[in-house]
Amino acid sequence: MSVIADRLSAVRVLMRERGYDALIIPRADEYLGEYLPEHNERMLWVSGFTGSAGAIVVLAESAAIFVDGRYTVQVRNEVDPDLFAYHHLIDEPPIAWLCAALPAGSSVACDPRLHTLAWFRQSGAALASADLELAADSDNLIDRCWDDRPEPRVSPAVLLGEDYTGASSVQKRGNIAEAIVAKGADAALIFAPDSVSWLLNVRGTDIPCLPILQSFALLRADGKCTVFVDAGRLPEGLKEHIGPGVEFLPESEAEASLLACRGQRVLADPNSANAWTQLCLERGGAELVAAEDPVLMPKASKNDVEIEGARQAHLRDAVAEVRFLHWLDEEVAAGNMHDEATLADKLGSLREEGEHYRGPSFDTISAAGGNAAMCHYNHQNVEQPGSLSENSVYLVDSGGQYTDGTTDITRTVAIGDPGAEIRRMFTLVLKGHIALDQARFPRGTTGSQLDVLARQFLWREGCDFDHGTGHGVGAYLSVHEGPQRIAKAHNPFPLQPGMILSNEPGYYRDNEYGIRCENLVVVQPVSEDTETPMLGFEALTMVPFDRRLIDVALMTAEELAWLNDYHQQVHAAIAPRLEGAVLDWLNNATAAIAA
Structure with a gap:
């Protein structure tokens, strides 16, 4: 067997x-x-x-x-x-x-x-x-x-200062405590580790790509907090960093602490916290108050310090990406058709040269040819990574964790001449990306109400993609952060200023090719003097799209104007950070396209 x-x-x-x-x-x-x-x-x-x-x-x-x-x-x-x-x-x-x-x-x-x-x-x-x-x-x-189950990795957390977070842990806990009181509760179960990490202004190092402190907590209405966490994850200076009112207990004591909440009204999110913690609370005589995690929305709606950090992280990330795309074109021109692992490693090494880099935000999706038809393909999970081939496309979806922000970008790259069909499908995907980027919407609008903007051009051709159009992104936290989302499925959470999301429509033909165009954007007010104040998206990602894949005949004048304007923004932001052949490549990649 x-x-x-x-x-x-x-x-x-x-x-x-x-x-x-x-x-x-x-x-x-x-x-x-x-x-x-x-x-x-x-x-x-x-x-x-x-x-x-x-x-x-x-x-x-x-x-x-x-x-x-x-x-x-x-x-x-x-x-x-x-x-x-x-x-x-x-x-x-x-x-x-x-x-x-x-x-x-x-x-x-x-x-x-x-x-x-x-x-x-x-x-x-x-x-x-x-x-x-x-x-x-x-x-x-x-x-x-599981007889040979690996031992858990346990290492001290990283302390994150207010110059990155924009608010102290004491301030955050006080604000969340007020929300607990407003719900008529005595305490809240802060279950998600990224919520705890955000609340305490710490980050973890035990899980690749996800810098969270593995823990959960009970935050009381008076602002006092009990955190259940392995003692090996607590660094020196933590108590001084987070301020008074926080105790740390090993997770082995969690059940007893939860059972001791008899008679208390405990706010808990039935849709995000695990059943075990809440069943323990109920068994101990606590009354569960079903409500969303009170940290969820404050964490998702970044403050000015976090947004500026995201902008700076994306500029450094763009330098690495542009240097990679230049190198890739040079290698293909020289006939060096590298495999997916070599390509991913090269991009990773360029990111490592950037200031404040802490590692990838997810395993790089480095997909040549038909492998790109698998949306979450990972070359590390196959016996033999694929290699670039002439007259095809290469899809690379990657991102970095930086002390001041989290990045996620996908670019589809022409390898030789991919042909008219791929150019047509790429252009339809790009048109959807542009339509979503240009969206203007009133407060209260959800991502599910905007999703069709990115799919409309594919739908007209009888095509679609089987994944969401946009996911939330954290601030040096999870690259997939809720509750914000842009997708077909209903999402009740409205988009709010400060939320960072991806804009990533795609198209995939099984065993042949895959296409995706992804930028990160931040929700911002765009007009306050209209009858209805409107919100829109500010692009954070500053990397050109591959002009060789665009069928200009399918683009409207307005879409070409958007693309040329975006490429001008990219050039203005990145050119001062480049020189020599890489700068020459950027100049060409961002040159205006005539209608």
Whole structure:
């Protein structure tokens, strides 16, 4: 048997011992973050799937894997079809599938630390309607079977000064405490590690790409705070840095502390905090007040210091990106068709030369040819990285973590002459990018109301892309930050000044090519003297789009004016930082295009 088959067999033995007919394994850990430390990659361990989202259901004799549209190609390349059936995570969700697959009276196990309370209750009700039981088991079955599970990485957090954060931890805790009082609560569960990190003005180093302090906290209405965190993550000078009123306890004491909240009204977000913490609060006699994480919106709406930091980080990032694109053109012209790993390493090395650089904000998507059709392709997860080929395109989606900001950019690059079809599709994608960038909208507008602007030109041609158009981005925090989002799916959170988002429409043709045009933008007031005050987007990313991929005949005069104006902004911002052949390349790349 294969290694994966052996692991599934071990899990099934334990399932039988505990009386479970099914086990749900999400791609998540107890902090419910997107990026997982190696020791929490349970879904990868049991299946071999390297994607960043999905779920697995193990039954007594079979198993199924559920992924969204970003991974429909990748999952078939990585997961054995003899061991797993493939399903679409959105079109056929695991709970609905289980209701149809299991006989009445069956027991479905899950680890309540790996799911939100909302999921736990909704799934329990859905299963119950089919006479199935959802069993909460925090003694994780995968962990029990994972004999060579890596040890967690534990290292001291980084202290971030007010010259980067724009406000002290004492100020932030005071403001959030006022919000707790306004909700009529005695305390709030600050569950997300990036919320805790923002609140305390600290960053972590234990998870690649995600600089969060792995922890959660209880913030009380008087501003006092209890943080549950491994003591090894607490650096010297932390208490002086964050100010009075904060105590630190090991996570092993969290259950007792949560159970001790009897009689208190505790604000908790059922959609983002895990079920285990909230079930503990309820079991101890606390009253849960369902409300969004009170840190969520203040963290998402960056202050002036954070916005200026983002601008500066993007300028340094753009220098690295432009130097890379110049080098790439030179190498292709010389006939050096490098592989994806070499390309990613080169871009990474150029970023490392920038001031305040702290590492990548995610694994670089360095995708040549047909590999770019997989939205979240990772060359590190294949036996042989692809190489550039003539008359094709290369897609590179990458970003950096800087002490003053987080970046994320995608550029699609012509390798030789990709042909008329690819130029047409690239232009349709770029037109959508421009339409969204130019949007003007009143306060109260959500990202879901704007999403169609980026898709309209593809839709006219009967095409689409199966991912969101824009995600929120943190301030030296998660490159995928909520609650702001631009996507088809309804999002109730309005876009507010200071929110940073991506603008990244794309198009993908399986096994042939992929296209994406991505900038980061910040929401800003654009007009206060109109009848209705309006908001719009300010571009943070300052890197030219590949003019060789544009079919000018498909562009309107207004769109060409936008592109020429953007390229002038890029040149003005970046040219003073460059010299020699790289500057010559930028001059050419940003030259105006005639209508």
